[in-house]
Amino acid sequence: MMVLGTLQRLVAAVGAATLGLCAGAGRLAIFAAGSVSHVFRPPFYFGEFGRQLLRIGYFSLPVVGLTALFTGAALALQIYAGGARFNAETVVPSIVAIGITRELGPVLGGLMVAGRVSASVAAEIATMRVTEQIDALTTLSTNPQKYLVAPRLLAATLALPALVAVGDAIGILGGFLVGVGRLNFNEGAYMKNTLDFLEVGDVTSGLVKAAVFGFIIALMGCYHGYFSGRGAQGVGRATTNAVVSASIMILAANYMLTDIFFGN
Amino acid sequence: MTESPTPPPRIALQNVAKRFGANAVLRDVTLEVGRGRSLVIIGGSGTGKSVTLKCVIGLIEPDSGTIRLDGEDITHARGRRRDALLNRFGMLFQGAALFDSLPVWRNVAFRVLQTRPAKDAREIAIEKLRRVGLTPDVADRFPAELSGGMQKRVGLARAIAAEPEIIFFDEPTTGLDPIMADVINDLIREIVSEMGATAMTITHDMTSVRRIADDVAMLHDGVVQWLGPIADLDNSANPYVDQFIHGRADGPIAAVR
């Protein structure tokens, strides 16, 4: 009898969790669709868009740049060590470039920006929810999704490719510095090797990924902030959930995009 | 299709109910506010006064009942229809709800900026700030740099800036010194008497009630226990009203200790 009761409770709990997940997914889809539609319908809040572009794009440059620099440098060492096992040390420049532009630039850049931007967007919007600023927007005839969410979505979707492009260049530079400084590559040969083997598709696929990641970062920050619980606890939970869900969605989306671009 | 001799009340709530989960906040709220009149809602903390205002303005959708504006049912108005309605309302929130990221004058002029150039809007904002007893140097500060009472007054200036026909004040004098409270009471009275606005005000301050109100509604237990003109407040013969206006701990309103 007791086993049956426990089993019943277990099934009920799994059912409730599944229902909750479906309801959450539905709410997220409606929120995303509504917000995207506001990007294209006037009125447009240019001031708000500019502020977000600065905050999400410009102020993330140091984080993305340093991430790319150290990653490119470490990658050069690893590929040299690995390549040495079958006398293929000369592949270092091209593998560094491909690894950075296709995969590590957008993914690590995206994850770092997720930590920075999703968290601050979620905390900001959740605070506005908790202190009734979002309600106040509504009473002042301003759609909060249009005023708060749409500019952040657009800014992040445009800023991330630009950030990752800069990151790509810095990451390749990191590999170059290690290659020339530690691994005794010739400067000209390293550069030539990099440029000869790098294809346009390597770079553009990474930038498309970056745009998708930017969208995910802003969407998760806004969504968790917008539907935040009440009080300081609600704000804290919104912030954590935004970063965790943005990071996981970036990794999942990265796999899917990689499969679309390069899978057979 | 009956022709009524008198125009319908500006705002009318009929049997409005709202619950949050197991918490039945409004059970059966029925009240009316005439055109150009000032209704004050009194009642204990947590009895749903703020929820009542938010139902009328459309921030919270009631579970049942109807809310009419000039006789028109607006209970479930959404989208463009709600937008058109909101243009006629102004609201001061209990916690002021100022936009942290904008300077004071942009807060006050938020709605005005939607239709007027920034220079005019700023002038209007400074004029409204003056009316709530704030000097022009406050205009360029940010809300976080102001005291609680100053924030409240900026919120009030924002609510009245576009000169709406219907204004809601949620505890306008809470956190103000007695002199400033009097200035605000005067201002609210002036907005109703001289500009012909219709006002609903929530307050715990009996001095304010007597200064602002044409009519008073007493909310308790999710029901309007009494509604009448201010002149009848002292001899309402209603035990809830009596206990409240005299601030007694014993009576039908249980004070949990």
Ligand SMILES: Nc1ncnc2c1ncn2[C@@H]1O[C@H](COP(=O)(O)OP(=O)(O)OP(=O)(O)O)[C@@H](O)[C@H]1O
């Ligand atoms: N969005 C909401 N979600 C859940 N419960 C809510 C919500 N808004 C209000 N409540 C609950 O409704 C009840 C009434 O709240 P309300 O803010 O209307 O009280 P009030 O009469 O304005 O009190 P006070 O005088 O203290 O401001 C409270 O129990 C509150 O917890």
Ligand SMILES: [Mg+2]
């Ligand atoms: Mg309240």
